[in-house]
Amino acid sequence: MHTLITGPASISFPVTGPLYCPYYNQWGKDVYTRSEAFADNPFKVLASSTSGSPAIVDAAGQFFHFMTDAVEQGCEFAFNPRNPRPRNLGNLNVSQEQTLTVTIPEGQQLYHDDSGDMQTAWKKCNSLIMASRPLLHPVQNRPDHWDMIEYCTWVEQKRQAGQGTPLAVLNDAFIDDYIQRVNDMGLPKGKFTIDHGWMPGHETYGDWDVDTARFPNFEQTIRRIADNGFVPGLWFAPVWLHQKSRIVAAHKHILGPAIARGTVDTALGQDPWHYWADCEDTYKLIKPVFTRYIDIGIRKFKWDMIYAEKSFMKKLHMMFYQAIKEIDPSVEVEIHQPDIFFAQYGDVIRTNDVLCNDTADWKAVTLAHFKVCQYSSPGKVINLDHIGGNDPTVTPDRFLEHLSLYKGVAGYPVVSLLPDSISDECVDALRTYLKEYEASPTPVNHFYDQDGFKQSLS
DSSP states (O other): OEEEEESSEEEEEEEOSSEEOTTOOBTTBOOOEEOSOEEEOTTTSBOOSSOOOSEEEOTTOOEEEEOOSSOOTTOEEEEESOOSOBSOTTSSSOOBOEEEEEEEOTTOEEEEEOSSOHHHHHHHHHHHHHHHSOOSSOGGGOOGGGGSOEEESHHHHHHHHTTSOTTTTOSHHHHHHHHHHHHHTTOOOOEEEEOSOOSSOGGGTTTOOOOTTTOTTHHHHHHHHHHTTOEEEEEEOTTEEETTSHHHHHOGGGEEEEOOTTSGGGGGOOSOEEEEOSSHHHHHHHHHHHHHHHHTTOOEEEEOOOOSBHHHHHHHHHHHHHHHHHHOTTSEEEESOOOTTGGGGOSEEEOOOOOOSTTSOHHHHHHHHHHHHHHHOTTOEEEEEETTOSOTTOOHHHHHHHHHTTTTOSSEEEEOSOGGGTOHHHHHHHHHHHHHHHHSOOOBOOOSOHHHHHHHHO
């Protein structure tokens, strides 16, 4: 049975470890299941690559979930895996109680279900949260292109760059060649997203200028993509600013917190990066940037590199998402935070980043990302991300094995590394799969109690 516990309260529950923590994520690793002691505020953790809802499930299926993001300060899950009080002193294999202490501040509620039926409990909990704050743009009204197969240039950029930077190979000729190869393989049309590398350099983060040396007329580039039957999309790291950008020079007060060293581009040792400040001027200044690209034909934005504290990232996302929806609500916004509260501010949730090589347990990571997105993003379109992963050296066998994991999973597929560089068998298998998806798309995640959701609204 489930109960709703209203704060303020601090309650210790006996649990069976290990615990599944969908909000807890590290890039490229399956670390959601934890056996060690921890104390987390799930609203304040780093968003990382694929960070899910503020929930915990124990090994027996006992389920816990915070019910609102209106009160985030003071929420805590604290796991003690080694309570010193033995349950049975007469047994040589002495078991020790494990406890989860949940701190629920005033204004917050905890959903608790001890039936052991985690899936039913989570679906019901999702339906209650959705009914209390209906999705801003319900999927039944979504434009057709949100469901489409997607082509993304990123992993093919990495392949062609070799030991160089994948940013340098992106240009008009690259895009024309990519489209021609898709057509030559007989693959279905879909979205076409230009990934990282279309700007002249890191100092333009915030200005978001086009590199006119590689794209002399970006409007014509976008039109050419559309004329070839694809829906144009564009990569952005919208929350990032560079201190030497024009926009910061003119509006120094929008320079927010510094970005920690070691995150993606900062690993290159370049000048300090920052996030936008959480202020009204940020909204006013970012909206014309989005307008510029929507006006030339961009129908989808792929948002990336959202790695800071989740609560702060969500505030920026809210502003940026609302800015785009004011310009044109049919434009797709894709994010990589499959949190039921974060997902409000995205149309598509990406199961982000897997490397199909010997350095990572790529099968486990792929399935873990599918799972956290399914459970934590009810009612949203799911992007299953790059077939074959994010490593251009993927072997034919691994490409095919990774592709097999997509079958039967709710979400749309993304082609990034073109398989004509891998093997004819990979081309044939991908073509068959994409045509099957095109004939019967399944992009939306329905992991909630739809009847209960409707009853809650009535």
